[in-house]
Structure formats: structure tokens, C-alpha cells
Amino acid sequence: MLQITNLHASIDDTPILRGIDLTIKDGEVHSLMGPNGSGKSTLAKVLAGDEAYEVTDGSIVLDGQDLLELDPHERAAAGMFMAFQYPVEIPGVTMKYFLRTAMNSVRKYREQEELDAYEFLSLVKERAAMVELDTDLLDRPVNGGFSGGEKKRAEIFQMAMLEPSICVLDETDSGLDIDALRTVADGVNKMRGADRSFLVITHYQRLLTYIVPDIVHVLVDGRIVRSGGKELALELEEQGYALVEDGHPVDA
């Protein structure tokens, strides 16, 4: 279970997140929607431990563990996964080498056996197939020269490899055509399970017809102003964020 309580975060002394309360129980899929600049990516990065942001108040607890006490790599090992809105290209580090190192570190931390080369490659094959990722990409540098769609698939592929307990997807749908969107959504749906939860951040309702959320939250100006069932997403789509932008926080 992920419990976010009264979370405040700023960058360069500018407050961006201004008191977020959000609880995601095991197996649940939550969606976070909101206008550009409302702080969605900030929340995702703060959850993953980006030190560019300063947490000024509040707490983040995952399965009883205080995430704010942990470094980003420890959070990953503890079960946090964040799919970046803009995955960075890292020339000179191949996907395979990076992933092998990441997997080994995470498994060591979780006190699991390291995978040998054969086990690693068979897992790669299986999980790449889930999101129809061309495994030739894995010999290329991390995200190097990947198309927008390939980058997003590669993010979900890494998520499938690392087997997290909470998956934060930051606008994984942006830049995807409808086929790619369906493939990525299928991959996510295959990973759904009783002990894995999701926070699906999106700007559009479109993704949510494929990944159906249990609860939808609306973030405006660093605060959750409204929460509701999946029909809230449709309502927002029809009426726009004006529905909530000038309103006061409303409980579901």
C-alpha cells in the first residue's frame, strides 16, 4: 500500500506540490489527471526520489517503509517504479548492460539470487514480447535514437522486468498512436494483480478506456481537488478542466 500524506514539495524554493493526500491500496489502479503544469510529473519524480525537488512537508510510506528515508535506487528495490514522461537518452550505456546492472542490484537488495546470463535473456525475451518491444533495441544505448513509441514501450518493458509493487506511469500514453497505446495498455493490464498497484498519470481520458482505473483524481495547482470513479475521467473529457479549476476541493 502506498500512503501519501500532506505532501509538500518545491523546486528552487517555489512550492509545486501543496498538500497531497493519496492512498493506493494493493491491487488498485488510480489515475491522476490534471492540466499541464499542475504538478503531475513533480509528484511522480518526488515519489521516485529525484533530489532536484525538496520535500518540505508530509510523508510517503510504501508497505510500511518511509520512502523519504530511501535513496532512489533503494526505492526501486523496495518496489517503486516510475515510467518517465520523457525518458532520457544515455549514449554509451547499452540497454542490456544497464538493465542487467539494475536487475542485479535490485535482486541483491531484495535478497534474491542474481540471474545468470541465460535466465536474464529468457526473461528479457518474455517481457519484451509482452509489450511487443523489438529486442534489437536492447543492444542500442539507453533510449538512444528510440522513437517516441519505442521509448514508452521500453519503459513498460523495464517495469515488467523489475516487477515493482507500485507503478507510476507518467503520461505513458503521450505520443503514442492508437495501436501502440493498445499494446502498452495490454502490457500494463497483464501486470495487474492483487499485490501490485498503479498510479496512471494522464492528460487525456483516452488511455483510461484501456486501463480502467478504480479511482480518478484531479490535480490542480499542486493539490488534489477532486476524486471519483472512472466516470470522472469522461466528465473531465467532456467539460474540460474548467470543471474543477475554479472550484474548491471536492471529495468523492
Add this chain to the structure above:
Amino acid sequence: MPTMTTDPASTVAQRLKDLPSDALSARREEALARYQDIQWPSMRDEAWRYTNTREIAATEFSGADSSATIDADAVAPYVLDADMPRIVFVDGIFQPDLSTATSRPGVHIDRLATVMADAPERLTDHLAAHADWSDDPACALSTAMLTDGVMVELDPGTRMDTPLHVMFLTRGGEAPISVHPRVLVVAGDETTGTVIESHVGLGGNTVLTTPVTELIAGDKVNLDHYRMVREGSNTWHLGDIALHQGAHSEVSSCLLAFDGPMIRTRMRATLAGEHGNAILHGLALGHGARHIENLLRVNHMVPNCRSRESFKHVLEDNSTAAFTGRIYVAEGAQKTDAVQTNRNLVLSPTARASARPQLEIYADDVKCTHGATTGELDQESLFYLQARGVPTAAARSMLVQAFAGEILDDVAPDSLRGQAQMLLRDRLPAAEHLAMVE
């Protein structure tokens, strides 16, 4: 307290008296006179602004014990590939039992000592003719003390089918020694070959080494040269690499500086025939108080030549690196295409990098670019790796591997590239977290 009364230069003169009298005698004498003239300059001297030679100047070096031998076991860790022909020197002394390289028709691999004695006409036009000893004490000293080394001569139209590995190991003794490794490659027209040098220090004795390599390429030559530097903890390494290229030749030289407290290298390429291509690469790792200096000069003497220089320094702790790159384009050398880059990755607030690009251009239709950057690791990339579970130190090391990879990926011989990748990995923090290089 005893006072220093011996002038190191006169010690050299004394050592010179013991050398054989041969075709090189006059050049040695001349170089000695030059060395005595220049001495070790102070840091006020423009060419020595970054490298302090005060300790070298104050040290009296003797020659190595000429009976120096070594166990095959001690050499084994530095052998690149058991099948690669090699020539081994220990403290400047040739080791016949450990050397495996032999000549074959068209590919002559010889000791310089042998050629000087038996067929000096093969080398008098080339040896000490390209590495400029007129203005540099290390090169002048090397030339004054020139007694042995390796000569590779390729007859026109031949190709070396495997690289040659020349290993210069130093062990030293209680008293400081100086060694003067020397390689001469004379590649006739339409030849192909690869020569790898390893400079390996075994231990912590005080050593001054002044390796000088001259690569003379005729027309349509394809020649690759690598110099791997893994000196001991008290070895001053002050070396030269000089390329002289004919028409349509492509010659590369790559410096891989991994170990040693002071590694200073002058690398020079002279493009003397049209459509020549000179490729000068370097990777140096700075740790502790290591000082690295690379002085490059490319002389575009004729039109339509190309040169590519790429030097990278990774600097940790209190290490320092200085890069000077001069591109000289002679009058009339039109359509010159020269690119020079120097990139410094500075990982510690107390490490220092400096870069001096110098363009000297006397032709108007040329394309010469240079760029120097000094930066830290990219924070966004670092966070991405960490967020996927890579511990901070390992993530930093991966990004250093990536930075160095741009040089190492171009190292063609697999065994050398593999060794360099392993050496790099071993010298990085959190190596145990990094997956093995595939």
C-alpha cells in the same frame, strides 16, 4: 647532510660514453648537447606551464642493470593475447626468452640495436627524424640514450596479419633509473598493420621513462598504433608519438593512460601527402594526485587532408589534466578538414582541467574546428539509472564508462579493448555492482 653535487646532465654524458659507437653516434652527441642546453624547464616556460619537472631535474638516474631478467609469470598478466606476437623489454633490456615476434617475408620485425649495428642505412633517414628532440628535454634525452627498441619495417604491398605487441616493463631498483623505450615503424606504400605498446610499471621504484615512437607511413598506408600506459606509482612518463604520413594514408594513434603519477605525451602528426587522414585519440584517467598532460600538434602541409583529434580526461580526487592542441595549416594546404575535441569529465571539486586550442592557419579554404568542454556527470541521466535500481556509485561509474566508451569502442584489437574496459571497470567505484562488460 650530503649535498647534491652531480649535475644529472653530466651523469647522462658519462652514460653516453659507454654506448657503442655506430651510425647513431653523431645524432646522440647532438641530442645530448641539446639536452644539456635545455635542461628541465621551469613552469615559466610556455610548453611546461602545466607540468612540474623540478623533482625530475633534481634526481640522478642511472641506467638499468643490463642483466635484468624477469619470470614469464610476472609478464603474463599484461599479455593481451597469448597468440599475439610480442617483444618484451624489462628496464630497457630486451628479453629474448619472453619475446615471440618474428619476421616474415615483407614484414621485418627487429631490435633497433641489431639494425643499428648491422644495417644502419635502414633507419638513419627515419630514426629520431620525426619526433622533435630540439625543444624537449625528454625527447632529447631519449635520443641521446638511444640504444635499443623495436623497428618494424613493412615492404610495399604487405600487410601484418596480426597486431604486434611491444611490452616495455619497468621494475627499477633501489636507485632511480631512466629508461628510453623506442619504437620505429616504417610502413612502405600500400601496407597495413597494427602496433600496440604497453608501458607497465611493476612496483613503486623511482623511474623516468621517455618512450618515443615514430610512425612513418608511405602512400595508401593503413596503420593503427596504440599506447597503453600502466606505469608504477613512482614513474614519470614523458613520451612522444610522431606520425608522418604519405598520400591517401590513414594512420591512427590512441593513447590509453590508466596508471602513473605523471603522464605527459606529445603527439604529432604531419600530413605530407594529399588525402591523408590522421586520427589521434586519447583517454586518460586521473586519480589521486596524478598529472596528465597531452600536447598535440597536427601539421597539414598539403591540400585535401583530414585530421580528427579526440581526447578525453576523467578526473577524480586532486588530479589535473592539461590539453594543448595545435592545428597548423601550411600555406596552400587548401581543403584541409581538421576537427579537434577535448572533453573533460571532472568528478571532484578539487580536480582541474585546462585546455588550450591553438590554430595556426595560412590557407583560406579550410575547415578547422575545435571544441573543449569541461563538465560533471549529467544529473538527469544519473537519476534515471538510480530510479531503476542502480546504486549511486555504480550509476556514476556507468556514466564514466559511457564517457570513456567513445574512445574505447574505437579500439580495434578485441584483446586490447577488452583489457582497457576491464582496467577501467576495476578503477571505478562500486565495480562489483556493474554487470560484466559483454
